[in-house]
Structure formats: C-alpha cells, structure tokens
Amino acid sequence: MTILYNLFVLIFSLLLTCIFLFFFRVVLIKTGLIYFVKNKWRSIEDWFHVYQFFKVPEFNESMQRNQFYHKVLVYLNSLTSIEDSDFTNLFAGKNPNEIVLHLDPNQIIEDDFLGAKIFWINEEKILVLKIRKADKRRVLRPYLQHIHTVSDEFDEKNRELKLYVNVVDNHDDRKGRWRSVPFTHPSSFENLAMESDLKNKVKSDLYSFVKAKQYYHRLGRVWKRSYLLYGPSGTGKSSFIAAMANFLSYDVYDIDLSKVSNDSDLKSLLLQSTAKSLIVIEDLDRYLTDKSTAVSLSGILNFMDGILTSSCGEERVMVFTMNSKDHVDPAILRPGRIDVHLHFPLCNFTSFKTLANSYLGLKDHKLFPQVEEIFRNGASLSPAEISELMIANRNSPSRALKTVINALQTDGDGRGALNIGRRSVEENGEPSGSFYKEGINAVKEFKKLYGLLRVKSCKQSQSLDLISRQNEG
Ligand SMILES: Nc1ncnc2c1ncn2[C@@H]1O[C@H](COP(=O)(O)OP(=O)(O)OP(=O)(O)O)[C@@H](O)[C@H]1O
Numbered sequence: 001m002t003i004l005y006n007l008f009v010l011i012f013s014l015l016l017t018c019i020f021l022f023f024f025r026v027v028l029i030k031t032g033l034i035y036f037v038k039n040k041w042r043s044i045e046d047w048f049h050v051y052q053f054f055k056v057p058e059f060n061e062s063m064q065r066n067q068f069y070h071k072v073l074v075y076l077n078s079l080t081s082i083e084d085s086d087f088t089n090l091f092a093g094k095n096p097n098e099i100v101l102h103l104d105p106n107q108i109i110e111d112d113f114l115g116a117k118i119f120w121i122n123e124e125k126i127l128v129l130k131i132r133k134a135d136k137r138r139v140l141r142p143y144l145q146h147i148h149t150v151s152d153e154f155d156e157k158n159r160e161l162k163l164y165v166n167v168v169d170n171h172d173d174r175k176g177r178w179r180s181v182p183f184t185h186p187s188s189f190e191n192l193a194m195e196s197d198l199k200n201k202v203k204s205d206l207y208s209f210v211k212a213k214q215y216y217h218r219l220g221r222v223w224k225r226s227y228l229l230y231g232p233s234g235t236g237k238s239s240f241i242a243a244m245a246n247f248l249s250y251d252v253y254d255i256d257l258s259k260v261s262n263d264s265d266l267k268s269l270l271l272q273s274t275a276k277s278l279i280v281i282e283d284l285d286r287y288l289t290d291k292s293t294a295v296s297l298s299g300i301l302n303f304m305d306g307i308l309t310s311s312c313g314e315e316r317v318m319v320f321t322m323n324s325k326d327h328v329d330p331a332i333l334r335p336g337r338i339d340v341h342l343h344f345p346l347c348n349f350t351s352f353k354t355l356a357n358s359y360l361g362l363k364d365h366k367l368f369p370q371v372e373e374i375f376r377n378g379a380s381l382s383p384a385e386i387s388e389l390m391i392a393n394r395n396s397p398s399r400a401l402k403t404v405i406n407a408l409q410t411d412g413d414g415r416g417a418l419n420i421g422r423r424s425v426e427e428n429g430e431p432s433g434s435f436y437k438e439g440i441n442a443v444k445e446f447k448k449l450y451g452l453l454r455v456k457s458c459k460q461s462q463s464l465d466l467i468s469r470q471n472e473g
C-alpha cells in the first residue's frame with residue numbers, strides 16, 4: 001500500500017515539476033527573460049573554460065589586404081545566427097525586396113561547428129575568433145577550411161561588384177587608400193555598338209585568360225592581361241570597361257593618378273587591390289603629356305609590368321584608356337605591357353543602326369539611306385553624341401533621325417575621316433613611325449591571341465591591332 005502511495009506521490013510530483021518547468025519556460029520566452037538567463041549561464045560557463053583568441057586583421061604589416069579577413073566576413077554574413085545576435089545592420093540586396101544582414105562593429109556572433117561553440121567578435125578592422133582551448137586541437141583546422149569553402153561558394157553566388165577609387169593619402173594607414181561603393185553600372189557587351197566579331201574576340205580572350213592560371217604560373221609570368229582602349233571622347237571606352245567588369249564579375253579599381261603622390265604610393269595602391277579585379281587608369285595619355293601626376297614614367301612602367309602583383313599571384317586585368325596614342329612613349333605600348341590594343345572609332349553607319357535599334361527600336365527606316373550617304377561622305381559623330389540626340393527625341397523616331405542627320409551635316413562634317421587609325425596611314429602616305437611599329441607588334445599579339453595563321457602584309461592594313469573597322473562602313 002505504502003509502495004503504491006509513494007509511487008503515486010512520485011508521479012504526481014514529477015508531473016507538477018514538468019508543468020512548472022513548462023510554464024516557467026513559457027514565461028521566460030514570452031518575457032524575453034530567456035536571453036538574460038542564457039547570458040548569465042554563458043558567463044558562468046566561461047568561468048570553467050579557458051579560451052584562446054585568434055585575430056584576423058584586415059591588413060597585414062605591409063598594408064596588403066588580408067584575403068582571409070574578407071572570407072571570414074562573407075562567411076559570418078552568411079550565418080543564420082547573425083539574425084539572433086543583439087543588433088546587426090540591414091541593407092537592401094541586389095534583388096527587389098531583398099534585405100541582407102551585415103555585421104556591425106563590436107557585434108558578437110556565435111557559431112557551432114562539430115559540436116564546438118565558436119565566437120566571433122567584430123572589432124574595428126579586426127575579426128577575433130574565440131574558441132575553447134579544449135576544442136581547439138580538434139576543431140580549428142577543419143573549421144578554417146570550412147570557412148574557405150563556404151565563403152567561396154557564397155561569393156560565387158552573391159558576388160556584388162565594387163568600384164574602388166583612391167583617395168588622397170591622409171597617412172591614416174588603418175583605413176587603406178581605397179574607398180568603395182557598389183558597382184552597379186548596367187553596361188554589357190550586348191548593348192555596346194561595336195563590331196560583334198570584335199566583341200566575341202574580346203570575350204573569348206578574357207575567358208581564356210581567366211582559365212589560364214596554371215599556364216601563366218608554368219611560364220613564370222604574372223597572371224595579368226593588359227588592355228589599351230583608345231579613341232576619341234564619347235566612343236564607349238568607359239562603358240566597355242564596365243562591360244568587362246560585368247562579364248568577368250570583377251571589382252573595378254579606378255586609379256586617379258592626380259591623387260597618387262609618388263611611385264611608391266602607386267605601388268601601395270596596387271598592393272592593396274584584391275584578386276579578380278580590373279585595375280583601370282583612364283586618360284593615361286593626358287597624364288603623361290601634361291605631366292599632371294607626381295608618378296614618374298618608370299613608376300608607371302613598373303606598375304604596368306605588374307612586378308608587384310606577382311607577390312599576390314592572383315589574376316588581374318589592367319585597362320588603360322587614351323584619346324590617342326600618337327604622342328605616347330612607345331615603351332608604354334610595347335607587347336607584354338599592353339597585350340591587346342582596342343580602337344574605339346567614331347560612329348559609322350553600322351554602329352548607327354545598332355544605336356537606332358537600341359535607343360529608338362528601329363530596325364529600318366526610310367531615312368536610313370540618307371544617313372548612310374552622309375556617313376559615306378566622311379561625316380561622323382561619336383556614339384555618345386548620337387545616342388544623346390536619340391534619347392532626347394525618343395518619342396518620335398523620325399524627328400530623332402532628322403536631328404541626327406542635321407547634326408551630322410553641321411557638327412560631324414569630316415570628323416569621320418579624321419579617325420586616328422586612318423590619319424596615321426592616309427596623311428603619311430605609307431605606314432611609318434610608331435604606328436607602323438605598333439602595327440607589327442599588334443599583329444604578333446593578334447596572332448598569339450587568336451591563333452591566326454596568316455596575316456596580311458602590314459602595308460595593306462590599317463587595323464593591325466584590334467581596331468574595329470566601323471569607320472570603314
Ligand atoms: N559604342 C557605344 N555603344 C553604345 N553607347 C555608347 C557607345 N559609345 C558611347 N556610348 C554612350 O555614350 C556615353 C558616353 O560613353 P563613354 O563614357 O563610355 O565614352 P568614353 O569613350 O569613355 O568617353 P571619354 O573619352 O570622354 O571618357 C555612354 O553612356 C554610352 O551610353
């Protein structure tokens with residue numbers, strides 16, 4: 001009897017305890033006291049564990065960007081536990097209605113890996129990993145490997161391109177020399193008016209460069225490729241750079257040479273750039289001829305050779321733009337320094353038709369023969385000028401075409417005939433001087449690039465580098 005009674009009391013008290021615990025938990029959760037209890041419990045636990053700390057700084061001692069810092073940041077931002085931390089930053093994502101979470105300074109993130117608890121503390125420019133000493137030997141290496149894998153996958157899927165610009169050296173090494181904004185330029189090769197053959201060649205050149213890591217390493221060469229885009233203003237050079245960045249999914253580092261204080265400053269800018277990036281110097285001819293930069297010619301040559309990037313060993317594409325390469329030191333243009341020369345000419349009838357199609361939705365029009373005739377007589381405007389006229393008159397295609405015809409007849413007279421490539425040949429009568437040499441070099445490059453077996457005599461050719469023949473239309 002007593003046994004039965006005792007059993008009953010035991011079951012009853014167990015039931016009561018369960019009910020009590022259940023309600024206690026409900027109260028803790030509903031009132032938010034659970035977080036207070038968890039925090040207290042964690043501090044009590046901390047008394048019984050010895051922790052080890054590992055710092056991941058953003059820059060190393062020589063102010064090179066620490067690639068692992070970026071990986072950890074990507075990894076942490078991808079964790080669901082970022083939502084559970086006390087506070088975090090919310091940003092609009094790439095897709096409409098998408099919100100993404102980003103770590104805040106001083107935020108602590110908790111992570112679980114192979115049964116071990118790991119904490120990350122986001123101090124300014126340093127991420128600190130906190131792990132129990134007892135777990136370290138078992139967990140640390142596979143955990144770091146796990147970070148690499150996850151962040152690479154995440155990067156591949158969600159890569160948001162960035163545009164970096166250099167700021168004037170304020171001697172504050174902690175912040176580095178680059179400032180970034182999201183790179184959202186919509187330009188693509190598809191919406192640029194230029195020969196489709198040329199676009200395809202550039203795309204396949206970029207593609208084979210990206211795949212050629214082992215090849216470059218075997219040859220002992222820096223894994224970089226340099227492009228020169230040259231041509232008059234408003235012919236699409238900057239838009240082309242944006243299209244390259246979007247095609248490759250590379251960040252853009254736009255170097256303003258007027259803000260570079262000397263050769264070593266240029267070196268440090270290069271060292272602080274990351275892999276998979278386009279390094280851009282626009283209007284290089286202007287800086288060289290005006291001497292409006294504190295960087296010397298040899299500083300620029302070393303930079304172009306990418307001697308410094310060899311220490312980083314990762315792929316970079318360098319892009320230089322010029323209005324004309326007529327007065328530029330040939331040392332700058334030699335193969336190896338510039339691998340691919342791309343000419344951006346003024347508009348011809350073919351590119352005009354591409355613009356009319358994209359801006360006005362016109363595949364054909366009764367005024368087209370008249371436009372063609374004007375182009376044939378040598379008049380031309382830049383694609384920028386023509387596209388502006390089309391945008392302004394986009395509600396009436398006929399009016400747009402008449403405005404373009406009018407502008408070509410007044411502003412554009414003869415400008416087409418002054419195309420840089422033609423002038424070099426036509427004015428001199430025969431190819432000579434730097435254009436001729438450039439031509440030979442470019443042919444060699446062209447053969448290397450695209451495996452052309454036969455190339456016609458240099459004398460016949462006006463477009464020995466990758467010159468678009470748009471103006472010949
Ligand atoms: N080939 C082209 N196809 C389509 N649009 C073009 C082309 N060239 C220029 N444009 C239009 O003109 C505008 C100016 O072009 P962009 O800035 O790329 O020229 P640029 O060659 O870099 O000029 P600059 O030498 O003055 O810097 C662009 O916004 C683009 O819309």
Ligand SMILES: [Mg+2]
Nearest residue numbers: 237238239282
């Ligand atoms: Mg430009």
